[in-house]
Each structure stands twice: as C-alpha cells, then as structure tokens.
Amino acid sequence: MSIVNEIKPLVIQSLKKLYGYETTEAELTINSTKPEFEGDYTLVLFSFVKQLKKSPEQLGNEMGEDLVKNNPSLFTSFNVIKGFLNLTVSDNYWINFLQKNYNESKFGFKPPNGQKVMVEYSSPNTNKPLHLGHLRNIFLGWSIAQILKECGYEVIKSCIVNDRGIHICKSMIAWLRFANGVTPQSTGTKGDHFVGEYYVKFNDAYKKELDELLASGMKKEEAEKEAPMMKATQQMLLDWEAGKPEVIELWKKMNGWVYEGFDITYKRIGADFQKIYYESDTYLLGKKSVDEGLAAGVFKRKEDGSVWADLTEDGLDEKLVLRKDGTSVYMTQDLGLAQNKYEQFHYDQSIYVIADEQNYHMKALKLILKKMNKPYADGLYHLSYGMVELPSGRMKSREGTVVDADDMVEEMVNVAKAKTEELGKVKDFTAEELKELYDTIALGALKFFLLRVDPKKRMIFNPEESIDFHGFTGPFVQYTHARIKSILRKAQGIRHKGQEGSSLLKLERELIIMLEQYPVIIEQAVTEHNPSVIAIYVFNLAKSFNTFYTEHSVMNAESEEKKQLRLQLSEMTANVIASGMGLLGIRAPERM
Helix, strand or coil: CCCCHHHHHHHHHHHHHHHCCCCCCHHCCEEECCCCCCEEEEEEEEHHHHHCCCHHHHHHHHHHHHHHCCCCEEEEEEECCEEEEEEEEHHHHHHHHHHHHCCCCCCCCCCCCCCCEEEECCECCCCCCCHHHHHHHHHHHHHHHHHHHHCCCCCEEEEECCCCHHHHHHHHHHHHHHHHCCHHHHCCHHHHHHHHHHHHHHHHHHHHHHHHHHHHHCCCHHHHHHCCHHHHHHHHHHHCCCCEEEEHHHHHHHHHHEEEHHHHHHHHHHHCCCCCEEEEHHHCCCCCCCCHHHCCCCCEECCCCCEEEEEEHHCCCCEEEEEECCEEHHHHHHHHHHHHHHHHCCCEEEEEEEEHHHHHHHHHHHHHHHHHCCCCCHHHHEEEECCCCECCCCCCCCCCCEEHHHHHHHHHHHHHHHHHHHHHHCCCCCCCHHHHHHHHHHHHHHHHHHHHCCCCEEEEECCCHCCCCCCCCCHHHHHHHHHHHHCCCCCCCCCCCCCCCCCCCHHHHHHHHHHHHHHHHHHHHHHHCCHCCCCHHHEEEEEHHHHHHCCCCCCCCCHHHHHHHHHHHHHHHHEEEEHHHHHHHCCCCCCC
16 A cells, blocks of 8 residues: 555544544545655645635644644654645654565555456558567557556457558569569578568559659559559459469468568567457458448448448547448458457457557547447557657658668667677676677667657657666666665675664655655556656666665665665665566666
8 A cells, every 4th residue: 555545544534533524535635745845745735725714724734733643653744835734754654664565576566456458569561570660569568568467457468460451462562573482581581571672672663663654644643553563463452352372372471471570579579469360360350340330320321332430420520431342441340350359358448559640540449339339348448659750750661761670679789789898897797698688788778768758759769869878768777776786796695674763864765755656656657558657767766776875875884774774775676676677578687
C-alpha cells in the first residue's frame, strides 16, 4: 500500500470526527509537497472550505493538529499555506519502509487479478524488413504488455502480419523480372532484406515506365494504370485471389524468406508473440460481420452494391465496410479479427499499438462494434503513437530511404563500443563479456530513447544522443545500476540491518520517498498505457542516487548505523532500477 493510500483514510476519519463531514477517498487530492515548501505530502483543502464554512487556514490548522496528534508514528509536523495542508512524515516511518522492502525484487508488482488483455503490436508487411518506425511500435507493445503482466493481468501478445495484397505482389513481380532465380541463401542476404530490395526495384522500374509513358503524351492517371509493371502486378493479385498454384507457391516461398528474417530480428531485440494472425487467413472473416450489421440496420448497402456505416451523427463520417465488388477493405478485416480474437481468448481489453495515422480508423472500428452491441467493444483501446523521424526528416520505404531495424541495432552496437572504449573502464572484461555488454548498452539506449517520450508525441531519433553516458539516456541509468552493484560487491558479507530511532539526512530521505513512489508510477503507466512515465522515473531515481552518493559515502559512512542504512538504500535503488528497466525490456548490467 502506498503512503498516500495510508493517509487518505486518516483524513476521512479526521473530517468526520472534527466536523461530522463525510467524504470518499476519490474526492481527496493528496500530492507530493512542492520542493520549495516544507513537508512530504500535501492535502488540497479547497473542496471542503465551502461546505464547512471555514477559512482554508483555520481548516488546515485544525486538521493538521488532529492528524499529527493522533498519528505520531506517521506525522511529525504540519504547516498550512493558503489552501494546502503540508504534512511531514516521520523518519521512523521511512526507515521502517526501507527495512521491509530493500531486498524485495518484486516491489511494486501485483498478484493476478483475473483480467485478460490482448496486446497487438508490430504488424509488419511481408514486402520489406522491419524499420525504425516498427521499433517504436514493438518496444511500446512489448513494454506495455510487460507492465500489465507485472500488475496482475494475464497478457496475450499478438501480431497481425500483412502478408497479402498489392504491395506483396510488387516484390513478387520484381523478383520474377530481375532476380534470375537468386535467393537469400545463394546471395548470403537476410530474407526480409532480400525481398525488400525487390520492392524498391519494382518502384524504380515502375517510375521509369511512368516517365516513358508520360513522355509519349499519356496523361498521368492513365499512365499509372497502363504501366506494364503495374498491370502485371494487378493480374498477379487476381491470380492469387483465384488460388493459381504457381502464384501461391511463389507467394509462400517469398513470405517464408521474410519470416526467417523477421524471426532473427525479433530474437535480437527481445520481441515475442503468443499468437500470430495472417491477413491472408483473416481478410475474409469480416464478411459475416457485414451481413450481421446489415441485418441489424447498422450498415446500409448503396445502389452500386457497396456497404457503408453512417457515423455522421457521432461526429465521424461514412465508413466503407465492403467494396461494391464484394471485396474486403481493412475495416472488414478488423471487424472479423476483433470477433475472432474475442471468441478465442475472451479478453477484457484489447490494445492495438498502431500509429496515429490510423486514429480515425480506430475510432470508427470501436464505434461500429458498439453499434453492433459487441460485448468486447468497450474493451478496445488504441495505443496511438507518433511517427519516428531522423534528424534528416521522414523515411520512405518505396524510395529505399528507410533506416531498417537491423542496421540501426548494428549502428548502435558500434556507437556503444566506441563510447565505452573512450571511457576505458573495461580492461578486465573478456571478449565475450564485452560483446554482451555492447549489445546490452546498444539495445538499452535504443529502447530507452524510443520509450522515454510520451507515445502520443512524434519524435526525432538521434543515435549519438541516445547513447550518451551523462544524459537522459538508457546507458546513464545502466551505468548507475552497475555503479551501485560495485558498492554492494564491496559490502558482501555485511548484513544490512538498519535501526529505528535514527534520523535521516535530506538526501537519504528524498531517495527513500522516491523509492516508495515506484508502485504508484507503475499504476500510472498502466492507467495511461504509457511506458515513458517509468523511463522518466528510473532516470530521475538514478540521478537522485548519484547526487546522494556524491555527497555521502556508503562504505565510509560516519557511523555503522548510517553504513547499514545506506547499504539498504543502495540495494533497494538497484532493485528498483533493474525492475523499472526490465519493464522497458532493458537489461541492467552488473558491471560496466
């Protein structure tokens, strides 16, 4: 239980005893006291002033006196500033808290709560490798799944693979035209990179054909349809839908190459799924939902045969759910897949990690499912995130200007190696230990940089900045953890037994208060579906520990009692940093 949850019932009790006034915990606002004022926690009084017909100062003084007098083991003093009652918590309370929790590796985590959540993330296309934009998606999805899991939810991580459609046929046509039978194996190329190269080759060849047709006097719109590469691709899509054996065989072969490549990348970055869906299996699922929606009057069929959902009364637009020729659109598939997932897993919440470009689509999906009275409609949550750009600007797949995930990880490893060697602190590491360390720092820097920003915000990724050992970065937090572990190794064999009745110095107190807030931070991350609050918290915790350690020695503390207390403080800080970083998918090394 957090200290705020301990204070609230005492405030309710005090209000009832002093004034006969009844309230609930939800109506109380208790925050950390601002640094410029004396105190640890602040009760906001304004909501009671009117009903109790008392000035904020009188109310604050009467309540402060009552709370301190009747709870001496918790509060030592109070002060009132305008409509705010600032309460100071006793040193003994904080020392007891530290003694109970300093060696608890699961501090802040919760037991199973019987709730089931699906988290869908990654959702790649099989015509290109995973790129930097996918990495933000994957790290967000994996992290929010891990946070939920440690908060007692049963979590199913899933992925929908876009393995069919015109974009896949483009790579297939280009391979038939230009590859002369070469394969990833024969060229020594990773499968997803190999297929991605043919997607770029398609667009290069298509652009060349367009230029020739335009030069011959053809209008742009007509040229785009008549270009031989595009006509061949459209025909291949029809052949695929008709189940033409040689097209299906080529499709399976090329997708197989891509999956092998994806698996290598997923393993390298620590992503995993309990369930993978394929668009080729799910794109027809929603047709049953369309029939159901038509029968219920949720959808309307237009004269041309197309089917639409009219969402204008809800502030949206009309949304197409089935084309006039009876073929599916993304909405058709998403309706069917939501139903399919629910039938399989009976989830309480289904989280979709999808870029903010799909905000409108996801609003429409949830609204349609509500109109269809689906029991799972309210549980749909769109974890919308902003695009990742490089300092040079946006990336474009078809132009081959995308930074792919594998290249980014390799670049990060090289930067980690260079920065670590610059510091020159790894002379006693073996070659194997160094390889693992560079990998740990590189992935830690990459994940932390992509997760430290609120998902809703767009961001610019800068590899050099992300791996700075002194900035708002993963390596700074990792280095602090390794530094604490070094202190604890020196103290091996010394039992950390603190004593009640001792007093805390300002920086010791601040650090314990910060550690106590960790469970609340995890709850906030769950409520907001936002791992950045954990990234910001562990960074601030690491910063606070470094400030404390600069001012106060642990091993050469002024008394044995202080030494024990600071060892407990160090151990708990290391545990919480490792735990928080673990929720972000980042390893906290023992040595750096």
